[in-house]
Amino acid sequence: MDDTLFEFLLRQGDNTLVLGHRVSEWCGHAPVLEEDIALANTALDLIGQTRMWLGYAGEVEGKGRSADDLAYLRDAWDFRNLLMLERPNGDFGHTLLRQFLFDAFQVPHLKALEDSSDPRIAEIAAKSVKEATYHLERSRETVIALGDGTGESHARMQAALDLLWPYVGEMFLSDEVDTDMAQRGIAPDPASLRQTWDKTVTQALTDATLERPEGDFTHRGGKTGEMHTEHLGHMLATMQFLQRAYPGATW
Amino acid sequence: MYAQMVKSTGQGVKSLDEMDPQERAFQERINRDEKIEPKDWMPAAYRKNLIRQIGQHAHSEIVGQLPEGNWITRAPTLERKAILLAKVQDEAGHGLYLYCAAETLGVSRDELTEDLLSGKMKYSSIFNYPTLTWADMGAVGWLVDGAAIMNQVPLQRTSFGPYARAMVRICKEESFHQRQGYDIMMKMANGSDAQKRMAQDALNRFWYPSLMMFGPSDKDSVHSAQSMAWKIKMNTNDELRQKFVDQTVPQAEYLGLTVPDPDIAWNEEKGGYDFTEPDWSEFFDVIKGNGPCNVERLAARNKAWDEGRWVRDALLAHGEKRRAARVVAAE
Ligand SMILES: [Fe+2]
Numbered sequence: 001m002d003d004t005l006f007e008f009l010l011r012q013g014d015n016t017l018v019l020g021h022r023v024s025e026w027c028g029h030a031p032v033l034e035e036d037i038a039l040a041n042t043a044l045d046l047i048g049q050t051r052m053w054l055g056y057a058g059e060v061e062g063k064g065r066s067a068d069d070l071a072y073l074r075d076a077w078d079f080r081n082l083l084m085l086e087r088p089n090g091d092f093g094h095t096l097l098r099q100f101l102f103d104a105f106q107v108p109h110l111k112a113l114e115d116s117s118d119p120r121i122a123e124i125a126a127k128s129v130k131e132a133t134y135h136l137e138r139s140r141e142t143v144i145a146l147g148d149g150t151g152e153s154h155a156r157m158q159a160a161l162d163l164l165w166p167y168v169g170e171m172f173l174s175d176e177v178d179t180d181m182a183q184r185g186i187a188p189d190p191a192s193l194r195q196t197w198d199k200t201v202t203q204a205l206t207d208a209t210l211e212r213p214e215g216d217f218t219h220r221g222g223k224t225g226e227m228h229t230e231h232l233g234h235m236l237a238t239m240q241f242l243q244r245a246y247p248g249a250t251w
Numbered sequence: 252m253y254a255q256m257v258k259s260t261g262q263g264v265k266s267l268d269e270m271d272p273q274e275r276a277f278q279e280r281i282n283r284d285e286k287i288e289p290k291d292w293m294p295a296a297y298r299k300n301l302i303r304q305i306g307q308h309a310h311s312e313i314v315g316q317l318p319e320g321n322w323i324t325r326a327p328t329l330e331r332k333a334i335l336l337a338k339v340q341d342e343a344g345h346g347l348y349l350y351c352a353a354e355t356l357g358v359s360r361d362e363l364t365e366d367l368l369s370g371k372m373k374y375s376s377i378f379n380y381p382t383l384t385w386a387d388m389g390a391v392g393w394l395v396d397g398a399a400i401m402n403q404v405p406l407q408r409t410s411f412g413p414y415a416r417a418m419v420r421i422c423k424e425e426s427f428h429q430r431q432g433y434d435i436m437m438k439m440a441n442g443s444d445a446q447k448r449m450a451q452d453a454l455n456r457f458w459y460p461s462l463m464m465f466g467p468s469d470k471d472s473v474h475s476a477q478s479m480a481w482k483i484k485m486n487t488n489d490e491l492r493q494k495f496v497d498q499t500v501p502q503a504e505y506l507g508l509t510v511p512d513p514d515i516a517w518n519e520e521k522g523g524y525d526f527t528e529p530d531w532s533e534f535f536d537v538i539k540g541n542g543p544c545n546v547e548r549l550a551a552r553n554k555a556w557d558e559g560r561w562v563r564d565a566l567l568a569h570g571e572k573r574r575a576a577r578v579v580a581a582e
């Protein structure tokens with residue numbers, strides 16, 4: 001088995017799985033009907049992308065595990081998503097800001113993956129990038145509107161930004177998996193995406209009248225699986241309930 | 252139905268001869284199956300009734316997101332999660348179309364929402380029942396969306412243009428929902444013993460509440476006549492309930508499930524099934540607020556609305572700042 005490729009694919013699929021799950025938690029509870037619908041759209045796109053990433057991961061692994069097996073039958077320590085994405089939704093502003101910080105990374109990332117030397121990855125990226133571009137447009141507009149809106153919304157967005165900032169650095173960390181992917185032309189080195197991300201984020205924060213937090217401390221361990229937040233286990237307990245309670249059933 | 256207890260404002264149905272010329276002309280248009288459009292003259296009572304009916308219908312779509320939303324985070328596969336999420340999203344879309352249709356009658360979405368949240372306006376009794384197992388996602392799609400279609404297909408011909416057009420869009424999606432629900436039931440009914448038990452239990456709990464969706468029996472339904480004359484109600488409650496039972500009983504048989512009514516029997520003479528009426532005292536309890544989930548449903552909607560206020564305010568404030576900036580730029 002191609003271990004590093006499998007690992008890389010899990011990281012992609014777990015990011016979209018975990019974020020998609022979080023976003024889906026909003027369904028029926030959003031501040032306005034239009035936002036409820038838009039959040040469901042985002043979650044649907046992410047679930048669709050998950051099926052592609054984890055489906056391919058299962059094939060690469062070669063043990064007959066399906067995307068569902070990987071999503072529903074792994075425990076927390078086997079998850080490879082960014083820590084930022086498993087954090088609870090918080091308020092609507094926090095949810096959209098997290099989305100924006102991720103989208104601003106994901107769009108250039110997927111664009112680079114369109115040129116992957118692995119044709120399957122290039123194909124998944126090409127399918128996903130349109131959706132991600134749309135997500136970025138929406139999350140950026142919303143972050144700007146909420147940052148600029150009222151005194152209360154500004155304060156809430158600044159607080160959300162301060163809370164999320166220590167998690168953004170993990171997106172750009174490289175390890176031996178990333179190095180291998182980069183050497184084989186399968187995926188870009190994440191560090192190379194930082195400049196584009198910085199530009200997108202700095203501009204949006206300026207428009208949103210939000211202050212970019214000082215400090216470059218970053219929590220790490222989600223994408224390597226060395227460390228997760230306590231929140232992930234609870235998310236999985238909910239998400240995996242039926243598969244765990246009724247093993248082997250067909251749904 | 253989704254608007255199952257609309258109190259008519261009319262005082263009995265007038266004959267054409269009793270109407271003044273304007274009202275008579277209006278009624279004659281309806282009799283000719285012409286559509287009434289928002290700018291047309293209409294009796295105040297027609298407007299008021301429609302606002303109540305469309306508003307209740309819209310509220311039902313929105314509150315109806317909650318029982319199924321309860322299982323989105325626990326859906327058993329990625330595909331099921333996507334299907335359920337898309338379904339609940341459709342219901343939000345239905346709410347949106349309907350609020351837009353109501354707005355053409357001069358009432359804002361926010362006003363209607365406030366009336367829902369204060370408990371002044373109702374929504375369908377069915378959404379005050381809990382969803383306890385995954386089989387309930389099947390039962391809700393199959394029975395609740397199924398009952399909704401029974402009512403809404405004829406409403407595509409309702410006299411008020413925007414309502415009729417909203418129904419056309421909604422009905423397409425509802426029949427999709429019903430098929431998806433039935434598909435879940437098929438999987439459960441053909442699954443493990445535990446899944447079969449879940450499927451039967453879901454049918455047991457949702458059967459009578461589904462029958463209640465059509466509203467009280469015609470003999471107790473004092474407000475129907477005027478609405479039918481105005482063609483904002485196309486069939487009586489009992490007609491639709493009978494149709495629903497006739498459609499659903501064979502579907503349950505095909506699933507190998509038992510309808511929880513020992514007196515269900517085919518009646519050759521009337522060409523339909525005889526069945527037991529739901530317990531109407533339970534129905535009126537639920538309408539009054541004493542269903543198993545009334546408190547939770549309203550609390551969830553109030554929470555979303557209250558906690559979303561700062562977002563709505565901010566989006567508005569930002570929009571106004573942008574407009575103001577454009578005006579300055581243009582000067
Ligand atoms: Fe609907």
Ligand SMILES: [Fe+2]
Nearest residue numbers: 342396425428
């Ligand atoms: Fe539906």
